Amino acid sequence: MIHKFKLSGYNILLDVNSNGVHIIDDLTYDLLDYVEPPFEAECPAEIVDKLKDSYPEEDIRDVYSEIVELYNDKILFSEDDYEKFAETAIASPIKSMCLHVSHDCNLRCDYCFAATGDFGTGRKLMTFETGKKAIDFLLRESAGRKNLELDFFGGEPLMNFDVVKQIVEYAREEEKKVGKTIRFTITTNGMLLTEDKMDFINNEMSNVVLSIDGRKEVNDRMRKRVDGRGSYDRIIENFKKFVPMRGDKDYYVRGTYTKYNLDFSEDVIHLYEQGFEQISVEPVMAPPEMPYAITEEDLPKIFEEYERLSKRIREILDSGKFINFFHFMLDLEAGPCAIKRLKGCGCGNEYVAISPEGDIYPCHQFVGMEEYKMGNLDDGTFNKDMKKEFAGAHVYSKPECRKCWAKFFCSGGCNANNYIYCGDIHKSHKLSCEIQRKRLECAIMMQAVKLLDKAE
Amino acid sequence: MKHIKTINKADLKASAEKGGCGKCQASCQSACKTSCTVANQKCEREA
Ligand code: SF4
Ligand code: SF4
Ligand code: SF4
Numbered sequence: 001m002i003h004k005f006k007l008s009g010y011n012i013l014l015d016v017n018s019n020g021v022h023i024i025d026d027l028t029y030d031l032l033d034y035v036e037p038p039f040e041a042e043c044p045a046e047i048v049d050k051l052k053d054s055y056p057e058e059d060i061r062d063v064y065s066e067i068v069e070l071y072n073d074k075i076l077f078s079e080d081d082y083e084k085f086a087e088t089a090i091a092s093p094i095k096s097m098c099l100h101v102s103h104d105c106n107l108r109c110d111y112c113f114a115a116t117g118d119f120g121t122g123r124k125l126m127t128f129e130t131g132k133k134a135i136d137f138l139l140r141e142s143a144g145r146k147n148l149e150l151d152f153f154g155g156e157p158l159m160n161f162d163v164v165k166q167i168v169e170y171a172r173e174e175e176k177k178v179g180k181t182i183r184f185t186i187t188t189n190g191m192l193l194t195e196d197k198m199d200f201i202n203n204e205m206s207n208v209v210l211s212i213d214g215r216k217e218v219n220d221r222m223r224k225r226v227d228g229r230g231s232y233d234r235i236i237e238n239f240k241k242f243v244p245m246r247g248d249k250d251y252y253v254r255g256t257y258t259k260y261n262l263d264f265s266e267d268v269i270h271l272y273e274q275g276f277e278q279i280s281v282e283p284v285m286a287p288p289e290m291p292y293a294i295t296e297e298d299l300p301k302i303f304e305e306y307e308r309l310s311k312r313i314r315e316i317l318d319s320g321k322f323i324n325f326f327h328f329m330l331d332l333e334a335g336p337c338a339i340k341r342l343k344g345c346g347c348g349n350e351y352v353a354i355s356p357e358g359d360i361y362p363c364h365q366f367v368g369m370e371e372y373k374m375g376n377l378d379d380g381t382f383n384k385d386m387k388k389e390f391a392g393a394h395v396y397s398k399p400e401c402r403k404c405w406a407k408f409f410c411s412g413g414c415n416a417n418n419y420i421y422c423g424d425i426h427k428s429h430k431l432s433c434e435i436q437r438k439r440l441e442c443a444i445m446m447q448a449v450k451l452l453d454k455a456e
Numbered sequence: 457m458k459h460i461k462t463i464n465k466a467d468l469k470a471s472a473e474k475g476g477c478g479k480c481q482a483s484c485q486s487a488c489k490t491s492c493t494v495a496n497q498k499c500e501r502e503a
Contacts, residue, residue, distance in 0.1 A: 013460070017468065018469060019466035019467075019468040020464060022463060023460075024459060025460075028460055059459070062458060063459045063460075066457045066459055066460050069457075074469070085476060088476055093478075096481070096482035147500065183481075332466055333464050333465065333466060335497065335499070336497045337468075337471035337475025337499060338468045338469070339471075340475060340476070340497070340499075350478070351484075448463045451464060452463060455463075
């Protein structure tokens with residue numbers, strides 16, 4: 001399978017199964033409409049006929065030979081032979097956990113999937129007892145895995161920070177006993193980020209996710225305090241203080257764009273201008289009837305905006321400065337192995353989320369959905385059949401992904417969105433896919449141009 | 457080559473033979489979390 005596209009004046013060709021990327025001229029671009037394996041030794045006459053009004057015959061034959069050569073080298077029209085690996089990870093240990101330490105929030109963001117922080121099940125904080133059980137569960141169920149991850153999530157986790165501290169302390173003792181390391185991360189809206197919390201986080205957490213949507217008016221329209229006032233002024237100040245304190249430890253600021261700010265490249269640049277270099281801004285996922293929801297009619301504007309953003313980011317990088325936009329990060333030369341790419345998030349299989357009550361769910365987005373409750377830490381239940389079901393959700397068991405050129409970058413999208421918007425974890429959510437593919441085209445183009453410049 | 461410039465030497469096939477050890481980080485693709493595409497992750501396999 002191949003995918004070709006034109007972007008920013010480049011013709012790009014991706015060989016899906018080898019992950020080979022090529023920059024091609026117009027003739028090659030057009031000729032690829034007519035060829036696929038098996039190939040002949042010489043360019044067939046009918047193909048020459050189709051193109052000879054636009055291009056010299058000799059060139060057409062040359063291009064054909066180049067294509068055949070790359071095919072023989074297995075970096076064009078290469079075969080998809082990964083399906084046999086898809087079912088290998090069925091018995092994977094659990095290596096990653098999302099701990100909902102607080103189903104309560106001090107903001108009332110309009111688009112919050114957690115329904116203003118309580119996940120529809122009432123405001124609740126996790127106890128230290130439950131946190132301990134979660135750590136025990138992770139250390140046990142991770143079997144032979146040494147590097148584990150745990151994200152403190154909410155609601156707003158800083159509303160239960162004492163318990164966060166206790167859990168970290170407990171985990172640091174327990175991990176030593178079994179020779180493992182837990183990488184902690186925390187996701188926060190920044191409202192309660194005081195200096196002592198910053199210090200603790202900097203000592204213990206390898207990454208922090210700081211939520212802010214961008215420009216003040218954009219942020220404050222959606223991310224409101226309980227009394228309706230905006231949150232921008234408080235959080236920008238806290239984040240600006242916090243980020244330099246992290247030194248070389250990871251952080252990123254992440255925002256959500258909605259129908260109200262389809263010019264979201266302005267928000268990315270705004271965050272950059274405030275001194276943040278690690279930025280993620282992503283589309284809101286919401287029922288189409290919500291006024292802020294992104295709908296199909298917004299796609300042309302969104303596509304244009306990603307192109308504009310890729311241009312602005314290239315300008316920043318070309319000027320010798322640094323910015324990292326998460327959706328454009330891509331490693332064309334190395335990156336993860338093919339097997340990892342068959343199944344992205346590992347939700348419900350390698351990754352689980354724990355509610356304040358100690359209920360186990362496939363991931364944070366499933367929390368509160370009774371039909372996807374996998375078990376409970378108190379009564380020791382854990383539904384292995386459901387784990388298997390999630391282990392079997394990969395690009396070959398999702399019909400749209402099988403056919404999709406982006407499958408080895410995207411890895412089959414988000415199971416939770418598939419379920420919420422299409423009723424089945426295997427049914428791809430079309431709107432997300434369209435946006436995903438556009439971002440990937442931009443990312444591939446940017447990387448290709450960078451590598452091309454390096455080579456020349 | 458005159459018409460086609462190959463940009464990378466990605467070898468996904470070979471990676472499958474040696475891969476799948478599961479040592480790397482999990483990646484959530486959803487908007488509310490990291491929203492990484494898998495492709496930007498680091499491989500952490502010990503050689
Ligand atoms: S650590 Fe590397 S080889 Fe192992 S599963 Fe992850 S990407 Fe594949
Ligand atoms: S873009 Fe959509 S169809 Fe393609 S791999 Fe991702 S989820 Fe599957
Ligand atoms: S199902 Fe979606 S939200 Fe859940 S971990 Fe996977 S990508 Fe993230």
